[in-house]
Amino acid sequence: NAGVTQTPKFRVLKTGQSMTLLCAQDMNHEYMYWYRQDPGMGLRLIHYSVGEGTTAKGEVPDGYNVSRLKKQNFLLGLESAAPSQTSVYFCASSPTGRRNEQFFGPGTRLTVL
Amino acid sequence: GQSLEQPSEVTAVEGAIVQINCTYQTSGFYGLSWYQQHDGGAPTFLSYNGLDGLEETGRFSSFLSRSDSYGYLLLQELQMKDSASYFCAVRDKDSSHKLIFGSGTRLLVRP
DSSP states (O other), rough: OOOEEESSEEEEOOOTOOEEHHHHOSOOOOOEEEEEEEOOOEEEEEEEEESTTEEOOOSOOHHHHHEESSSTTTEEEESSSOOOOEEEEEEEEEEEEEEOOOOEOOEEEEEEO | OOEEOOOOOEEEEEEEOOEEEEEEEEESSSOEEEEEEEETTTOEEEEEEESSSSEEEETTTEETTTTTEEEEEESSSSSSSGOEEEEEEOOOOGGGGGEEEEEOOEEEEEO
């Protein structure tokens, strides 16, 4: 079991460029989440999904889009990157009935210049 | 809305006991969780309290008092590897699919 994996691990973008972060989980979890974490701060929820084909907004959704075409994958897109989106992005998943226990991927460190 | 408060930093000596407090405000309540995160690493789940009382898992225990909107994480027999950030998180009725995280407590364990 690989658990939750994220691609890429690091990325540097220029302002205005676009990119997609990929999250994959092999635990057959229904729920998946995207968070960002800024230095010295907690995790803030960007978007989440309660099942294949569904997505919903979290606390800080502006500037991001997501898709969950397959149960095991959750994609986070930045259409036009801004320096304010420089952060560490974590994907997580959780099983039905245990939504307080989330399993996190290793993170993607994104820098927008 | 929801808010959580926890101390920003705690320092303790190896072998000692340390308690990290968390107070929360939510419109409803579906439980308090704790996560550990080492520098450069991913958060990992430590414990969950849905009801009042103490939950014990090895050297770590977590406590909840719903009437006081308060919980704590207790770490015993501290080891150097326990140096990390610890986050409390709540899930409330209005947004039951979402966990809201506190800003974290950085624990430094000294020899």
